[in-house]
Amino acid sequence: MKRVIILIAIISIYLSLYAIFSNLKIEKKVELEGLKEEIITKVNITTNRSVVLFIPAVDNNGNGIMTKLIVEAKPGNGKVLIDIDNLFFWIDTQQSIRTAKKVAEKYLKMNLSNYDLIYKIETNAQVVGGPSAGAAITIATILALLDKQPNKNVSITGTINEDGTIGQVGAVYEKAKAAKDFGIKIFLVPKDQSIETELIPKKECTKVMNFEFCTITYEVNKINIGEKVGIKVIEVSNIEEAIKYFL
DSSP: OOOHHHHHHHHHHHHHHHHHHHOOOHHHHHHHHHHHHHHHHHHHHOOOOEEEEEEEEEEEOOOOEEEEEEEEESEEESEEEEOSSSSHHHHHHHHHHHHHHHHHHHHOOOOOOGGGEEEEEEEESBBOOSSSEEEEEEEEHHHHEEEEHOOEEEEEOOOTTTTEEEOOSHHHHHHHHHHHHTTTTTEEETTSSEEEEEEEEEEEEEEEETEEEEEEEEEEEEHOOOHHTTTTTEEEEHHHHTTTTTT
């Protein structure tokens, strides 16, 4: 009798463990299938996707301004279309867009030969230069392909290299101020550009008889851009570091 009871107990335990592990396998399978579906959704574009990103620039008078960048991704034949008005050195911007497309392909591990990308930059002023928008163009391209809208409290300046690194630019202070005035909370800048070096001339003169001899020396003044402008400035080295702030 005892043997029968023990046998029944062993069988009951076995059936219980079997049921538990079976459920775990089913849950794991559902989880993996969901992940697979998410990946397919990311790389399969069947409708037009558009992203709007506001980025700082400098006009031909040296003033910081905000420009509107629109990137649209749609099914196509791998074309890149550009619509840019009132932009000086727009050839530089074209090169930035080509590089941005390559970096987006590498980052997403996608082949964009079946998709068309349309870029448009809107501004009310003549904007000087295009390379400093490279990082922003890359991020907007990635977000458009993922069908995700950017965090509106974040903006960025920086060039883009083919390996995904972000290069230095000029007029960071002016761009930070423009971003702050626009309502941006977090401003991303290239590495080592959150601090700006200002050279202050100092003139010293001595008079010998009827002649005056003057020498000019320069004092180095370090400016913390974030503190001076009143905006949170964060340094980023590459697209992987930068894009997390926009998601």
